[in-house]
Amino acid sequence: MIGLIGAMAVEVEALMAKLTERREERIGMDTFVSGRLFGQEAVLAVCGPGKVNAALCAQSMILHYHPAWVLNLGVAGAGAEGVGIGDMVIATAAVQHDMDTSPIGDPVGMVSKINLVEIPCDAALRERLRQAAEGVGVRVHEGIIATGDQFINRGDVRQRIHERFGAKAVEMEGGAVAQACYMHGVPCGVLRSISDGANGQSDMDYPTFTALAASHSQQVVERLLTAL
Ligand code: ADE
Numbered sequence: 001m002i003g004l005i006g007a008m009a010v011e012v013e014a015l016m017a018k019l020t021e022r023r024e025e026r027i028g029m030d031t032f033v034s035g036r037l038f039g040q041e042a043v044l045a046v047c048g049p050g051k052v053n054a055a056l057c058a059q060s061m062i063l064h065y066h067p068a069w070v071l072n073l074g075v076a077g078a079g080a081e082g083v084g085i086g087d088m089v090i091a092t093a094a095v096q097h098d099m100d101t102s103p104i105g106d107p108v109g110m111v112s113k114i115n116l117v118e119i120p121c122d123a124a125l126r127e128r129l130r131q132a133a134e135g136v137g138v139r140v141h142e143g144i145i146a147t148g149d150q151f152i153n154r155g156d157v158r159q160r161i162h163e164r165f166g167a168k169a170v171e172m173e174g175g176a177v178a179q180a181c182y183m184h185g186v187p188c189g190v191l192r193s194i195s196d197g198a199n200g201q202s203d204m205d206y207p208t209f210t211a212l213a214a215s216h217s218q219q220v221v222e223r224l225l226t227a228l
Pocket of ligand 1: 075076077078150151152153170171172195196197198199202206
């Protein structure tokens with residue numbers, strides 16, 4: 001069983017449409033749709049935006065479906081110069097850029113309890129994602145993906161996150177899915193396609209480019225699952 005989580009319907013709906021032998025189950029306020037997807041047993045969910053929604057959904061999925069790995073896919077804002085709309089970013093690790101207990105002596109971004117700033121993504125899954133992404137015909141970057149409970153639409157905020165964490169993309173769920181996976185010993189991946197520059201134009205670019213960017217991520221997953 002493979003777990004796939006998007007924050008919004010548009011981020012998984014093309015995959016949902018390809019799912020056969022569908023079964024739907026509700027846990028709390030999350031709906032899990034399982035079945036066969038490109039030859040694999042898979043479970044899909046739309047977790048809703050933000051870290052708490054994402055962590056709860058990932059934990060329910062892990063406990064109920066015991067996936068061999070979980071992939072969080074979807075769209076993101078660009079986190080660095082040289083990363084553009086339509087590009088793909090595969091996380092080497094995820095950080096939670098709004099976690100900050102530095103006033104009491106911790107590094108900025110350190111997630112208490114697991115005591116990590118960078119929550120690692122599975123190396124073998126990353127390599128598979130890279131190979132799958134290369135066939136989609138978009139530029140592919142690998143690096144840190146930064147997660148926080150904010151839609152970033154200011155260049156100075158994006159720059160601060162980049163300088164602090166080296167982020168290549170900013171979004172709102174990956175670091176929470178990665179934490180849930182880490183806490184349960186489940187391999188994790190985060191795959192994002194860039195919908196906006198996380199700057200003053202994001203309120204225009206995000207609605208314009210989200211559908212295209214979301215489709216890129218889902219094409220990568222199709223290629224990934226087909227190749228397994
Ligand atoms: N997801 C897509 N664009 C984003 C942005 N600019 N900030 C946070 N999450 C995003």
